[in-house]
Amino acid sequence: MATIYEVSKLAGVSLATVSRVMNNNANVSDATRKKVTAAMDELGYRPNSIAQSLASNCSNSVGLLVSELQGPFYGPMMSGIENTFRNQGKHLIIAAGHSDEEREKQGIEFLISRNCDGLILHVEAVSDDYLIKLSKGRTPFVLINRYISELSDRCILLNNINGGYLAAKHVLEQGHKNIAYISGPLWKQDAKDRLEGHKQALAEFNLEFDENLLFQGDFMEASGYEGLKALHQQTHPFTALICANDEMAVGAMASARDLGLTLPKQLSIMGYDNVFFTRHVYPQLSTVNYPINEMGRMAADWVLSHVYQKQTPPLQTLFEPELVIRHSISRQ
Amino acid sequence: MATIYEVSKLAGVSLATVSRVMNNNANVSDATRKKVTAAMDELGYRPNSIAQSLASNCSNSVGLLVSELQGPFYGPMMSGIENTFRNQGKHLIIAAGHSDEEREKQGIEFLISRNCDGLILHVEAVSDDYLIKLSKGRTPFVLINRYISELSDRCILLNNINGGYLAAKHVLEQGHKNIAYISGPLWKQDAKDRLEGHKQALAEFNLEFDENLLFQGDFMEASGYEGLKALHQQTHPFTALICANDEMAVGAMASARDLGLTLPKQLSIMGYDNVFFTRHVYPQLSTVNYPINEMGRMAADWVLSHVYQKQTPPLQTLFEPELVIRHSISRQ
DNA sequence: GTTATAAATGTAAGCGCTTACATTTAATGT
DNA sequence: ACATTAAATGTAAGCGCTTACATTTATAAC
Numbered sequence: 001m002a003t004i005y006e007v008s009k010l011a012g013v014s015l016a017t018v019s020r021v022m023n024n025n026a027n028v029s030d031a032t033r034k035k036v037t038a039a040m041d042e043l044g045y046r047p048n049s050i051a052q053s054l055a056s057n058c059s060n061s062v063g064l065l066v067s068e069l070q071g072p073f074y075g076p077m078m079s080g081i082e083n084t085f086r087n088q089g090k091h092l093i094i095a096a097g098h099s100d101e102e103r104e105k106q107g108i109e110f111l112i113s114r115n116c117d118g119l120i121l122h123v124e125a126v127s128d129d130y131l132i133k134l135s136k137g138r139t140p141f142v143l144i145n146r147y148i149s150e151l152s153d154r155c156i157l158l159n160n161i162n163g164g165y166l167a168a169k170h171v172l173e174q175g176h177k178n179i180a181y182i183s184g185p186l187w188k189q190d191a192k193d194r195l196e197g198h199k200q201a202l203a204e205f206n207l208e209f210d211e212n213l214l215f216q217g218d219f220m221e222a223s224g225y226e227g228l229k230a231l232h233q234q235t236h237p238f239t240a241l242i243c244a245n246d247e248m249a250v251g252a253m254a255s256a257r258d259l260g261l262t263l264p265k266q267l268s269i270m271g272y273d274n275v276f277f278t279r280h281v282y283p284q285l286s287t288v289n290y291p292i293n294e295m296g297r298m299a300a301d302w303v304l305s306h307v308y309q310k311q312t313p314p315l316q317t318l319f320e321p322e323l324v325i326r327h328s329i330s331r332q
Numbered sequence: 333m334a335t336i337y338e339v340s341k342l343a344g345v346s347l348a349t350v351s352r353v354m355n356n357n358a359n360v361s362d363a364t365r366k367k368v369t370a371a372m373d374e375l376g377y378r379p380n381s382i383a384q385s386l387a388s389n390c391s392n393s394v395g396l397l398v399s400e401l402q403g404p405f406y407g408p409m410m411s412g413i414e415n416t417f418r419n420q421g422k423h424l425i426i427a428a429g430h431s432d433e434e435r436e437k438q439g440i441e442f443l444i445s446r447n448c449d450g451l452i453l454h455v456e457a458v459s460d461d462y463l464i465k466l467s468k469g470r471t472p473f474v475l476i477n478r479y480i481s482e483l484s485d486r487c488i489l490l491n492n493i494n495g496g497y498l499a500a501k502h503v504l505e506q507g508h509k510n511i512a513y514i515s516g517p518l519w520k521q522d523a524k525d526r527l528e529g530h531k532q533a534l535a536e537f538n539l540e541f542d543e544n545l546l547f548q549g550d551f552m553e554a555s556g557y558e559g560l561k562a563l564h565q566q567t568h569p570f571t572a573l574i575c576a577n578d579e580m581a582v583g584a585m586a587s588a589r590d591l592g593l594t595l596p597k598q599l600s601i602m603g604y605d606n607v608f609f610t611r612h613v614y615p616q617l618s619t620v621n622y623p624i625n626e627m628g629r630m631a632a633d634w635v636l637s638h639v640y641q642k643q644t645p646p647l648q649t650l651f652e653p654e655l656v657i658r659h660s661i662s663r664q
Numbered sequence: 665g666t667t668a669t670a671a672a673t674g675t676a677a678g679c680g681c682t683t684a685c686a687t688t689t690a691a692t693g694t
Numbered sequence: 695a696c697a698t699t700a701a702a703t704g705t706a707a708g709c710g711c712t713t714a715c716a717t718t719t720a721t722a723a724c
Contacts, residue, residue, distance in 0.1 A: 001470065003710055014674045019712060026713095027671055049445040050386050051710035054679050059382070061446075069410040072609075075402030082401050082428050086435075091442055094426045096414050103418075110423055113381040114393075138333065250612050277404075280582050282614025335680055346704045351682060358683095359701055383680035386709050 002043035011039035022047055053115045061091035062303050063111030063119045067099050072246070072275035073292060074122075077144070080296030081120060088304060090117075101125040112139050118307035120144065120299045124188055142302040144295060145190060156299050156317055160190045163288045163321035164197025167242055167270050170286070170323055172205045175332030176240040176268060180213040182227040182252065184244040191219070194244050194272065212236045217248050224251025232259055239268060239332060246271035246278050246287055253281060253328075264330040274324050284326035291319055334375035343371035354379055385447045393423040394635050395443030395451045399431050404578070404607035405624060406454075409476070412628030413452060420636060422449075433457040444471050450639035452476065452631045456520055474634045476627060477522060488631050488649055492522045495620045495653035496529025499574055499602050502618070502655055504537045507664030508572040508600060512545040514559040514584065516576040523551070526576050526604060544568045549580050556583025564591055571600060571664055578603035578610050578619055581660075585613060596662040606656050616658035623651055 008018045013032055020026045021036045028036075039045075053059035064081060066074045082092050093114055095107035104126045111119055119141035123131070128148050134141065135151055142154045171179055181198060184191030199209050215231055217223030224243055228251075231238070243249035249271035253263060261267045264283050271278055271287035278285040298319075301312040340350045345364055352358045353368045360368075371377075385391035396413060398406045414424050425446055427439035436458045443451055451473035455463070460480050466473065467483055474486045503511055513530060516523030531541050547563055549555030556575055560583075563570070575581035581603035585595060593599045595615050603610055603619035610617040630651075633644040 005710080015711080016675080016713075017673060020673085023712085027673090029672060032672080046441055046445055048386075048447070048710055049442070050382055050391070050447045051679090052712075054380075054382050054386050054681085055710075055712040057679070057712095069414050070407030072404070072407075075407055078401040079428075086428075091427065095423065096411075096418075109378055110381070113378055115380070115382045250609075253612070277582075277609035277612065280585070280609060280614075281612045337680080347681080348683075348705080349703060352703085355682085359703090361702060364702080380680055383709090384682075386711085387680075387682040389682095389709070 001048070002045045004045075004047070007036065007039045007043055007045050010043065011035045057115070059115040059117055060089060061093050061114075061116055062300075062307070063108075063114065063116035064092055064094045065097050065104065065107045065111065065119070065121045065123060066094065067097050067122060067124060069094070069096050072277060073273060073290075076276075076293040077122070077296040080293040081300045084297045084300035084304070088308070088310065090304075090308070097123055097125070099124045101127075105130070108134070112137070118142075118303040120296075120303060122146075140303070140307050142299050142306075144299050147189065153317070154302065156295050156302070156319070158190075158290055158295070158319050158321055160193035160321070161197040161200070163272060163290070164194035164244075165201045166197070166321060166323045167194075167272060167288050168198040168201035169204070170325065171240045171242060171268065171270055171329060172201060172207070174240075174268070174329050176329075177207060177332075178210070178213070178236070178238040178240070180215070180228075180231045180238040180241045182215045182217045182224055182231075182241065182243045182248050184217060184219045184248075186216055191244055198242065210236055213238055217244070219245050219248060221247045221251035224248030224253075225255040226251075228252040228255035229259070239266075240270070240329065241267060242270040242272075244272055246273045246275045246285060249285055249287070249328075250277075250281055253285075264328050268329040270329060278324075279326070283328045285328045286326045287324045289322040289324050291321075295319055333380070334377040336377075336379070339368065339371045339375060339377050342375065343367045389447070391447040391449055392421060393425050393446070393448055394632075394639070395440075395446065395448035396424055396426045397429050397436065397439045397443065397451070397453045397455060398426065399429050399454060399456060401426070401428050404609060405605060405622075408608075408625040409454070409628040412625040413632045416629050416632035416636070420640070420642065422636075422640070429455055429457070431456045433459075437462070440466070444469070450474075450635040452628075452635060454478075472635070472639050474631050474638075476631050479521065485649070486634065488627050488634070488651070490522075490622055490627070490651050490653055492525035492653070493529040493532070495604060495622070496526035496576075497533045498529070498653060498655045499526075499604060499620050500530040500533035501536070502657065503572045503574060503600065503602055503661060504533060504539070506572075506600070506661050509539060509664070510542070510545070510568070510570040510572070512547070512560075512563045512570040512573045514547045514549045514556055514563075514573065514575045514580050516549060516551045516580075518548055523576055530574065542568055545570055549576070551577050551580060553579045553583035556580030556585075557587040558583075560584040560587035561591070572602070572661065573599060574602040574604075576604055578605045578607045578617060581617055581619070582609075582613055585617075585660075596660050600661040602661060610656075611658070615660045618658045618660045619656045621654040621656050623653075627651055 004018050008015050018036055020028050021033050068074055097104035097107050104123045121141055122144045132150050144156045147155045183195050186192055202209050215227035217227050249269055256263055256267050271285045274287045274289040278287050304310040305312045336350050340347045350368055352360050353365050400406055429436035429439050436455045453473055454476045464482050476488045479487045515527050534541050547559035549559050581601055588599050603617045606619045606621040610619050636642040637644045
């Protein structure tokens, strides 16, 4: 690989001049610019961005930490972020945290040590304190789907309480009185919030939340399957099941079928997230829309604005969920 | 951020010694090692991996280029790769190529310029020549889902001809004689191969391929929808539709419903890829399994073996598809 | 033709590490 | 006690760039 030195020699100019035409910031005469670019072409020169970033302390790349690289939820998020950055010449370095404290920390440290100019974090396991401490460091970051009051201006959130409320209210309005609930892991804030909204709606309808009808899942399909099976075995009856996300809802649907329940007649099921396949399951799943792609874009805009001082559309920090009514809820 | 220099000063040793304990390769006495690690802890020292990688010309990170960051296909692939690397202390830098020649090149160049030790490429738009030229460079790479004879030892492939054959044979065995086909973009090799396998099966059953029953899609859901709509409007009848991937199949299913066709009675539909939601659509989609997660792992193993000289399970380059029979094909 | 000023270019010091080589220290054999 | 060798540590060059500052060259004003 040719270096800047060889280019400068071939073009008959100094290193600094070559650097200047690369970053076209300073004054370079047209004639020498031509000479230099010609030399670059001839040598097939590509700047070593590692060296650039060491010397300039700016890497034009931002770090993204997600829990998983796969799944219908993270895909649109990564995609929204990447799309926003691509047009601005910023690159993405992605690491996975797997909802594990140690791995999340490792990921964050890797991204920082790679000279990322900014970070977008979707972290779950790491503590508030850790993040607050991190915020004193030199690498700015924005948080998706996590609220820390000390860092509230950089938390991009969905109103999950409202989302849980919306879902339950819809089911209640269809006449259901006994509603089972498969939650996410209750140590996660979003899982807690969704359940809280659920309870609020129940209270509004003067219904009590029945702990027997709660199953704590882990946001994955299998736990939806297991959850419904378990709920079905206990004695308290229910006509509807609300799941804290779509993947568990889909697992529950499979379970329902194995249990011989016809959907939605014998059991209404409600999801959350509105991931793309919910339109395609049978019956089409009613759910709550999580505008994760937009939230990803917003996080990217935050970085563009705070790290690179770019003009962006106005920043928004709280997003609202929306009810998506399809065919998985029957009228009672 | 503390640098190695400050650590060395605090510990009262030289830079080199600090470096040695970090890379624990050379001989360092226990006493000084203790002193150094203590100093590191006290300063909260984190090595700057950019500087490491500039100095050592090894970054312990490998670049991954995918077409899209989202979608049911790339998720498991990225995940398989990341899982393999995580345990080996290698990091992943991911870029998206969007099936566009310019962007694929940009992505590759970015990854190289970031000192990636090796590359895993899922590229579609870039030419064979470009890749052959790239292979002369200093950054080793492995190709997923692409065959170039000059580079055959580093092409990790699914036998798509066989996959197309398997799908068609199954449909034919169920008694269908008039089969429509929605292909991928025929400039892509995998799309071509699947169609070729399809035709082989037809020939085996002494049936001619009817060009009127071919619609060229783009592997995305919408084109499946449009495809079936278009096929339905022309006059040649058909009882089955084979789609070159699951997303188009799902689009076609939606289209079929809008057209008032009952599935699978009035129209049998077959997919390809076996992405995870195919089990959940209605009727459950028969398809062809694409072991993309395993292929991702294999690509990672290739890098581990060829770039980092690690011991790996034996490398395999050609993978075989498998028929997945569910409920979307009716007997004629 | 001078001089003042701006534009263009060059020089050289880092950025934070690794590593070949040199030097010092400790361990061993006699 | 001394030489021999191995282990531990230090010195300094360099990875490929950026950039503050210095210097040269062109431009304009008189």
